[in-house]
Amino acid sequence: MKTGVLIIFSFLQYSSLAQVNCIQVKGDDNKEVQYVSVAIKNDKSFYVSDDKGSLCEKFVSKIKTGDTILFSAIGYQDRELIYSGNDTIILQRRFALLPEVVLVNGDGEDEIWGTKKNSSLFGGYCSMGFSDILIQSMGRIVYPEGNFKKAEVLSISFYDTKGQGAKVPVRLRIYTIGKDSLPMTDYLTENIVVDTKKKGWITFNLKEKRLLMSKEGLAICLELFANSEDLYHMEKVRTNDGKFIEKKFYGFGLGMENGRGLTVMKYSSWDPWQVSRLIDHPCGDIVCKVKVKVWR
Secondary structure, X not given: OHHHHHXXXXXXXXXXXXXXXXXXXXXXXXXXXXXXXXXXXXXXXXXXXXXXXXXXXXXXXXXXXXXXXXXXXXXXOOEEEEOOOOOEEEEOEOOOOOOXXXXXXXXXXXXXXXXXXXXXXXXXXXXXXXOOOOOOEEEEEEOOOOOOOEEEEEEXXXXXXXXXXXXXXXXXXXXXXXXXXXXXXXXXXXXXXXXXXXXXXXXXXXXXXXXXXXXXXXXXXXXXXXXXXHHEEEEEEEOOOOOEEEEEEEOOEEXXXXXXXXXXXXXXXXXXXXXXOOOOEEEEEEXXXXXXXXEO
């Protein structure tokens, strides 16, 4: 009888510990929220939940009661709270403001907007590497080309210049453009993620999403949110004093090209957009090829 009591007690104790080892992020419909960007405001450290919405050892070991925690996820409203030991966080759904739907006749014509060069031409240009978790969105504003009645986005492609063999997950972010000509709100309401591995094009097929290009254009961005040590490699980089040191980088690099576009980034969901306009410079634009079906 005593043995049975001890077994039950041990089981309950283990279950209790298991519950507090992870924090679960769910939507207001009680469904798990994938890949939530999380920041501890006090020390400006950033984390990302897994595909089940769980934040476990690495995050839980850093937080304490009274910390201000910021949560951001595609399709949900941002939330800021004071941590009080709760193991479940609820986010409210957000509804996207979409471009106006236009009725047209005919099949339309396929066109490429943004980058038009073949991949073989990128070798002479720059590559942007990343040495830490990339919570921020980084990308390029792609503008419409000429007058049109309707333009539907079929696919979006970036160029990976590294090809280190590691399956680095990257997430697509698309933002509408506001009156100040800067990214405004999320266009997407779901996570669209692909794994990169080989040097070459990273393509997101969006034909079934029925995404429309607005007259103001769209900010098309990428996020890296993996934090596994297996996804890093070491590279030698030159310091300001001319010396070479080894530095840790993700096995992924964004190809860049000469251009007259607008490269945008923001460090986290809670920071303002930063703008880089480098006219006729080899590293002026992030390589971004957008295939659209256009009705003119």
